[in-house]
Amino acid sequence: MRNKVVCLFFLAIALLVTVQACQTEEQLKYAQYYTNGKALYDQHCQNCHNSDGKGLANLVPPLTDTTYLKNHKNELACIIKHGLKDTIMVDGRQFSGEMPANHQMPDIDIAAIVTYITNSFGNKQGLYDVSNAGSDLKGCEH
Amino acid sequence: MRLNFIIAASLLALAACSGENKQKLPILGQREPVEKTVNGETVVDTIYQTVPAFSFINQDSAVVSDKDFNGKIYVTDFFFTSCPSICPVMHRNMLKVYEKFKGNDEVKLLSHTIDFKYDTPAKLKEYATKLGVSGNQWEFVRGTKDSVYTLAEKSYMVAVNEDKQAPGGFVHQGWFILVDKDKRLRGAYDGTNAEQVEQLMKDMEVLLEEYR
Numbered sequence: 001m002r003n004k005v006v007c008l009f010f011l012a013i014a015l016l017v018t019v020q021a022c023q024t025e026e027q028l029k030y031a032q033y034y035t036n037g038k039a040l041y042d043q044h045c046q047n048c049h050n051s052d053g054k055g056l057a058n059l060v061p062p063l064t065d066t067t068y069l070k071n072h073k074n075e076l077a078c079i080i081k082h083g084l085k086d087t088i089m090v091d092g093r094q095f096s097g098e099m100p101a102n103h104q105m106p107d108i109d110i111a112a113i114v115t116y117i118t119n120s121f122g123n124k125q126g127l128y129d130v131s132n133a134g135s136d137l138k139g140c141e142h
Numbered sequence: 143m144r145l146n147f148i149i150a151a152s153l154l155a156l157a158a159c160s161g162e163n164k165q166k167l168p169i170l171g172q173r174e175p176v177e178k179t180v181n182g183e184t185v186v187d188t189i190y191q192t193v194p195a196f197s198f199i200n201q202d203s204a205v206v207s208d209k210d211f212n213g214k215i216y217v218t219d220f221f222f223t224s225c226p227s228i229c230p231v232m233h234r235n236m237l238k239v240y241e242k243f244k245g246n247d248e249v250k251l252l253s254h255t256i257d258f259k260y261d262t263p264a265k266l267k268e269y270a271t272k273l274g275v276s277g278n279q280w281e282f283v284r285g286t287k288d289s290v291y292t293l294a295e296k297s298y299m300v301a302v303n304e305d306k307q308a309p310g311g312f313v314h315q316g317w318f319i320l321v322d323k324d325k326r327l328r329g330a331y332d333g334t335n336a337e338q339v340e341q342l343m344k345d346m347e348v349l350l351e352e353y354r
Contacts, residue, residue: 048230056230057237058272097272100226100309 030115030127037116040109044102045117053121059097061090064121073125076114077133078140081105107133165348167320170327171299192325193297198254198283198290201266206252206281208325215349216250217342218319219333220294220302222257223269227309228316232333233273236318240280242343248323248350251280254294256302256312258287298327318342322349 042051049055053063063069068090069076083101087094102110111133118125171191178187197207217239221229236251243249255261261269266282285293294300294314302314320329320342329345331338 047227050234056234057274059269060230098224 026127029129033112033115033127033129034119036109037112037114038120040113041116044105045113048099053117058093058095061088061093061095062121063117063123065091066123069118069123070125073114073118073128074136074139076118077107077110077136080110080113081137082140107137110137164351166352167322167328167345167349170330190324190326191297193293193321193327196285196289196293198285199263200278200284201263201270201282202278203263204278206278206283210281211250211252211321211325213323214248214250215323215328215346216252216321217346218252218254218298218321219317220254220256220290220298220300220314222255222310222312223261223265224257225310225312228314228334232316232318235333235336235339236280237273237275238339239318239343239346240275243346244279248353249279249346253280253282254290255282255284256290256294256314258284258290299330320345320349323353 041049048060049063050060055062072079079099080102082103084099087096089095108130111128111130114128114133117123118128169190173188173190175186175188177184179185193208195208197205200206217236219232219236221232223229233253236253240251255266261284263284266284270276270280270282284290291302294302298317298319300315300317300319302312304311305313316333318331318333318339319327320331322328328349329342331342333339
């Protein structure tokens with residue numbers, strides 16, 4: 001009887017440790033994507049969208065419109081890779097400038113940028129990894 | 143004790159000195175000494191580099207010339223509306239200068255497009271409006287390639303050029319050049335650097351003070 005209790009106790013601890021380890025691995029992955037995403041954002045996006053994601057007046061759309069980013073989450077990778085020429089409504093305003101493409105950017109970098117912008121400037125959407133990017137990029141309309 | 147007194151006294155003297163001298167901005171560019179005869183005596187005067195006469199078309203399709211800048215200090219730069227690289231940062235910073243000196247009729251801003259093919263007055267107007275700029279305190283102007291590029295390099299010392307390899311098709315430097323009421327160059331600031339633009343705004347106050 002006593003052995004059983006001890007056994008269960010250790011089993012419970014083992015389970016807890018495994019679950020926690022899983023969580024930290026996921027968190028670690030998120031942190032890696034987010035950090036790389038920030039560096040890539042500073043290099044490729046910040047000029048126009050600004051370090052605080054507020055864009056530039058009515059010339060460059062802000063990334064602070066959390067609804068827009070949520071509704072278009074599956075298109076963000078395509079927009080980063082192929083640019084954008086359409087007129088879009090963001091934050092209740094119309095934007096019609098052209099966003100340049102980044103054709104050479106690898107999927108993993110695109111995923112990092114999407115993770116960064118969808119978890120900054122008031123957004124909180126969690127990890128977007130390279131496999132998300134891979135499947136979304138297959139569906140681009142370009 | 144005596145040493146302390148001497149130090150204190152000289153500090154006071156120094157403070158008094160710097161208080162009397164008004165801060166002045168340097169005069170940039172070429173200069174040459176010329177000898178003149180004043181009242182029968184020969185004196186040496188210095189001729190500084192100045193911005194020559196120019197004439198462009200602005201966002202309202204009106205002619206803008208050097209005469210519109212008489213009696214004003216101004217900040218000038220070179221950009222193009224479809225520029226994906228440094229222009230958004232430059233004009234985010236220039237917008238701060240615009241907001242700070244808005245309505246001050248001694249101050250003007252002058253942005254030249256280097257994309258003489260695409261940036262028509264209508265395009266410049268659309269750009270200005272979207273940036274939140276109205277009126278003509280901030281002029282967005284278009285000229286021939288030759289006139290704008292020559293003015294940039296010879297008069298304002300800013301390098302600009304067409305380059306098919308560069309993002310957007312042009313290479314250019316992001317300088318903000320400060321010009322005084324006598325059309326002399328008084329400062330050059332990196333328009334992509336927020337700290338230097340802060341300095342520019344301080345220097346503009348100093349320059350305006352020179353004419354008081």
